[in-house]
Amino acid sequence: MTQLCPLITAADLKPLLGRPDLRIVDASWHLDGRDGRVDFERERIPGAVFFDLEAGSDRSSPLPHMLPTAEAFAAHVSALGIGDQDDIVVYDTPGLVSAARIWWMFRTFGADRVRVLDGGLPAWRAAGGALESGSRTPLGPASFRAHLDADAVADRADVAAAPDAGIQILDARSAGRFAGTAPEPRPGLRGGHMPGACNLPFADILTPDSTMKRGAALEAAFAAAGIDPDRPVITSCGSGVTAAILSLGLAVLGRPSRVYDGSWTEWGGRHDTAIETSPIRS
Template sequence: MTSALISAPDLADRLGQRDLRIVDASWHLDGRDARADFAGGHIPGAMFLDLDAVSDGDSPLPHTLPTPAAFAASAGVLGLSDRDCIVVYDTAGLFSAARVWWMLKIMGARDVRVLDGGLPAWTALDLPLETGVPDRPPFGLFSPRFDSEAVVGLEAVRGALDAGQQVIDARGAARFRGEAAEPRPGVRPGHMPGATNLPYAALLEPDGRLKRDAALEAAFTEAGIDLDRPVITTCGSGVTAAILTLGLHELGRPSRLYDGSWAEWGSPEGGPVVSGA
């Protein structure tokens, strides 16, 4: 199994290679303007991917997957080909980059990596930054090969829970227990009956890098996850669930991601909700 992670020094050594494409996939739940942050400083050669724009515009849910054709068109505008080596990062360390890694991967990108530790790991080494908005690159030909088995919807999650399968929720403990209000209006607090809480931050080192090997495995097993059984990941809106998916990938374990996540399940028309531990 090839790691999906790349270190800042390794990426710096590869700058300028013809098949390398770098994507700033920063997105903030609080609405902060990630595009403005990108203009203020980004890794040389990077392009900015707007997670909200590269989504299903007809869905009432936030940034759900677009069609493969629509995704391919958006990727092409950024100069991305499914044959490129694509490195994704964000300004938080590891937050929204995992979501875009997952999107690229299930849409057919052959070699997509996540910058371990994100932009903070890059700047900590005093590596160069560019400012401003780069010129649009030549259009890239992204030929999608959608892996429909990697994503699930509400009814599939309902069936998995009824069958006693593992569903892991990456939201914080207070939100999972229903003790904190959800950030999206009209979404009920609490969690799915039978789901297990594993906040995504439990997979991260203090500097934002993903834990490795035994420490990463322990994050799952200490939460009660049996790594030999099937797993569905979920969160608030499908972003941090991808961090759990990335962690499972690094352990050589497959998983499926619930794209609608709590934004759908916790809606008035969603699934059953419970509170408490």
């Protein structure tokens, strides 16, 4: 079976509108706490449903937006009218930020036909795509049969064991946060990074218009961060959202990876985890 490209352009999405198996998902989310649903109701791609990242995550965990159980995810997306056999396209309003996290969640729970709209809503507008606004009722119940792909997820023990196991850790946070010279946006977290980690700020694999770099330019971004594409990778960030952008980029290159779901919120929030504060070595 040919592997589905994890990205779709606005030009390629436009003629698909109206297909009965197409499900468009607005995954807008903001680190500062603003409600992404406001974006959704102000302006969206016709037919889109809103995926609330917080509501669709594990609300019982003390860590932010951790993966829910397979049963909870199935119930959440089924209520949105999304089935596991649908053709799912995820986007967000900034361009390419939180959409990657929702793409990864769908993939991790068994969706084979799920892609991210490259460049998000700005790219859709630039391509002259139609828009709608106002509140919207979900399509009605569907059947999403979810099963967890454990190989897509890393936990704290996996990260701690990674250097000795020859597994690369790739951190999507800014260089300052990685080095421990810039403050963390969440209170109570230490600065720095996991021992042995490499740093690739997620914006470095995007173009100025928030689309994903392609081909040699994308490969060069990972190489510049010190990543060997032939060795396994665990991606991390502040709380597991932008780590998924790096995993999306690796998927574009045909490379698997795992997302550390707890990310720096878990690692940096503990006092029994080792950290480094020196900038990444070239």
